[in-house]
Amino acid sequence: MSIDKDTARRVAHLARIRVEEDQLDNLASELSGILGFMEQLAEVDVDGVEPMTSVTPMALKRRDDVVTDGNKQEQILKNAPDAREGFFAVPKVVE
Amino acid sequence: MGDFSKLTIADARDKMRAGDVTSTELTQHFIDAIDAADTLNAYCAKTPEIALEQAAAADKRIAAGDAPDMCGIPLGIKDLFCTKGVASQAASNILGGFKPEYESTITTQLWNSGAVMLGKLNMDEFAMGSSNETSAYGPVISPWQREGSNTPLTPGGSSGGSAAAVAADLCMAATGTDTGGSIRQPAAFTGIVGVKPTYGRCSRWGVVAFASSLDQAGPMTKTVRDSAIMLEAMCGHDPKDSTSADLAVPNFEAMLTGDIKGKKIGIPKEYRLDGMPDEIEKLWAEGAEMLKAAGAEIVDVSLPHTKYALPTYYVLAPAEASSNLARYDGVRFGHRAEVAADEYINEMYQHAGDKSDKKIKLQAIDRMYLATRAEGFGPEVQRRVMIGTYVLSAGFYDAYYRKAQRVRTLIKKDFDDVFAAGVDAILTPATPSAAFGLGEMADADPIKMYLNDVFTVTVNLAGLPGVAVPTGLDSQNLPLGLQLIGRPWEEGDMLNIAYQLEQSAGFSSKPQKWW
Numbered sequence: 001m002s003i004d005k006d007t008a009r010r011v012a013h014l015a016r017i018r019v020e021e022d023q024l025d026n027l028a029s030e031l032s033g034i035l036g037f038m039e040q041l042a043e044v045d046v047d048g049v050e051p052m053t054s055v056t057p058m059a060l061k062r063r064d065d066v067v068t069d070g071n072k073q074e075q076i077l078k079n080a081p082d083a084r085e086g087f088f089a090v091p092k093v094v095e
Numbered sequence: 096m097g098d099f100s101k102l103t104i105a106d107a108r109d110k111m112r113a114g115d116v117t118s119t120e121l122t123q124h125f126i127d128a129i130d131a132a133d134t135l136n137a138y139c140a141k142t143p144e145i146a147l148e149q150a151a152a153a154d155k156r157i158a159a160g161d162a163p164d165m166c167g168i169p170l171g172i173k174d175l176f177c178t179k180g181v182a183s184q185a186a187s188n189i190l191g192g193f194k195p196e197y198e199s200t201i202t203t204q205l206w207n208s209g210a211v212m213l214g215k216l217n218m219d220e221f222a223m224g225s226s227n228e229t230s231a232y233g234p235v236i237s238p239w240q241r242e243g244s245n246t247p248l249t250p251g252g253s254s255g256g257s258a259a260a261v262a263a264d265l266c267m268a269a270t271g272t273d274t275g276g277s278i279r280q281p282a283a284f285t286g287i288v289g290v291k292p293t294y295g296r297c298s299r300w301g302v303v304a305f306a307s308s309l310d311q312a313g314p315m316t317k318t319v320r321d322s323a324i325m326l327e328a329m330c331g332h333d334p335k336d337s338t339s340a341d342l343a344v345p346n347f348e349a350m351l352t353g354d355i356k357g358k359k360i361g362i363p364k365e366y367r368l369d370g371m372p373d374e375i376e377k378l379w380a381e382g383a384e385m386l387k388a389a390g391a392e393i394v395d396v397s398l399p400h401t402k403y404a405l406p407t408y409y410v411l412a413p414a415e416a417s418s419n420l421a422r423y424d425g426v427r428f429g430h431r432a433e434v435a436a437d438e439y440i441n442e443m444y445q446h447a448g449d450k451s452d453k454k455i456k457l458q459a460i461d462r463m464y465l466a467t468r469a470e471g472f473g474p475e476v477q478r479r480v481m482i483g484t485y486v487l488s489a490g491f492y493d494a495y496y497r498k499a500q501r502v503r504t505l506i507k508k509d510f511d512d513v514f515a516a517g518v519d520a521i522l523t524p525a526t527p528s529a530a531f532g533l534g535e536m537a538d539a540d541p542i543k544m545y546l547n548d549v550f551t552v553t554v555n556l557a558g559l560p561g562v563a564v565p566t567g568l569d570s571q572n573l574p575l576g577l578q579l580i581g582r583p584w585e586e587g588d589m590l591n592i593a594y595q596l597e598q599s600a601g602f603s604s605k606p607q608k609w610w
Contacts, residue, residue: 015483015484016468017468018465018469031478034409034542037542038406038409040402040403040406041407041502042498044400044403044502046502046505049505052503052507054338055294055557056338061334061341075196076427078194079192079427079428080426088427090426090463091462091463
């Protein structure tokens with residue numbers, strides 16, 4: 001499966017990584033190379049094989065549905081690039 | 096004050112308890128050694144004040160008696176671990192300036208047992224790499240050099256700073272993390288011991304996530320005994336990590352008897368690669384001979400799906416990474432790109448998933464996300480996030496992601512079958528070669544670098560414990576290591592076999608100090 005320039009553009013956008021238009025051909029060929037390496041998996045017969053979802057079989061633990069943490073507004077906002085009046089501030093979302 | 100640089104954790108513990116040395120003396124020695132070794136670029140943050148404070152507290156505890164084994168032991172901590180109030184950036188620009196308001200479970204346990212933090216250790220960005228060259232802090236230079244050459248070599252990766260610091264005596268031991276071989280490959284490249292525990296042994300809470308179903312932290316030390324001591328302090332159930340195993344943690348050190356009589360050691364034929372250097376082949380055969388001489392039974396085993404492990408890994412790990420790294424959006428922490436409010440990059444991107452030619456206008460916040468992630472992530476991280484995005488995207492999910500999850504089931508079953516047949520541990524080379532030079536792989540395609548993990552990645556996919564033990568030198572006097580793979584939760588048994596291998600091999604080489 002080879003990735004074309006349009007697909008590379010779409011993948012970059014889905015991943016929310018800006019890639020300049022003149023870099024897209026390069027990206028497409030890099031991604032194609034890596035995907036080519038993965039093509040080997042096509043030859044494995046996986047009929048009736050369950051996809052692995054947990055490598056060590058264990059039941060998820062349950063706990064009481066109670067609040068165990070909180071009241072940490074200051075700590076949570078401490079590393080924010082832009083925090084105002086107790087909130088995270090972001091560029092305008094609605095035009 | 097004497098030469099503390101060669102002390103092991105076990106030696107230091109005994110000497111501190113006997114009153115022959117204090118943690119403060121040891122800690123000051125390492126602080127000075129670190130300051131004299133900036134050339135290696137192993138530490139990305141130094142914390143001498145914290146270290147001396149912890150050392151003073153440890154000395155009080157030791158004097159009072161009843162101190163835990165790790166009390167007063169000076170450690171380096173991989174930058175992937177969140178340490179409260181201390182820069183924790185996963186060697187990425189996207190976490191520039193990030194100082195966590197919390198401490199990872201593993202480091203909390205280490206500090207509770209009295210260990211001392213010397214600083215944070217360099218690594219590949221987000222642990223994605225095998226040479227430490229993807230780090231935002233620049234590469235780590237290995238303390239090892241080829242005989243008669245001063246070409247700078249890689250210490251391996253992603254735990255390259257940890258490996259270099261232990262090998263160069265810039266700490267007594269270090270924490271590492273291992274998603275596809277990131278503890279065992281650098282350990283082998285630098286002549287030290289590195290352990291990846293069974294998936295679920297060590298809590299992942301507070302360790303920056305790369306591929307959550309594969310990530311495990313572990314110790315990187317000078318000896319197998321030190322790994323046993325440090326691993327015990329790192330393990331244990333943690334309610335904050337839902338994949339953490341609620342199992343008792345054994346006294347691993349007490350299991351190091353060296354008695355491996357009657358143990359069945361498997362030699363997997365699929366690990367004999369075409370074009371494998373003779374030196375590696377010889378090292379492996381010698382290792383098997385040593386275990387045999389110590390009373391173990393050597394048996395040939397087959398792990399038929401081995402050749403599919405790397406392609407499986409390079410679907411699953413990037414898929415999980417693309418999801419885990421979605422959180423770095425410039426909103427809550429780390430780097431945010433400056434985007435002018437009136438700057439429109441319209442007509443540039445198609446709408447996500449839209450096959451039509453319709454172009455969309457990007458809002459300011461979208462432009463902020465796109466620019467932040469383009470500026471913050473390095474090329475290898477960007478590449479993996481995009482591969483992961485692709486294999487999870489509509490239309491390709493079944494063909495790649497789902498398929499790889501199924502092959503992963505088969506890879507694990509290979510190991511289950513071998514262990515069910517009575518094999519106690521599996522012996523393999525740790526790496527396909529000795530350490531390579533920095534920049535030597537720069538022009539190679541990314542796949543070539545990925546091949547470094549060929550012997551280690553199966554272990555992560557199967558969730559098993561593995562340990563790299565240094566057993567020899569190559570013709571250029573660089574260290575080479577072997578890997579032992581244990582049964583799930585049998586780290587103690589695996590370490591005992593590793594201990595016997597270590598004693599038999601008698602590896603004692605150290606890098607010549609040139610820095």
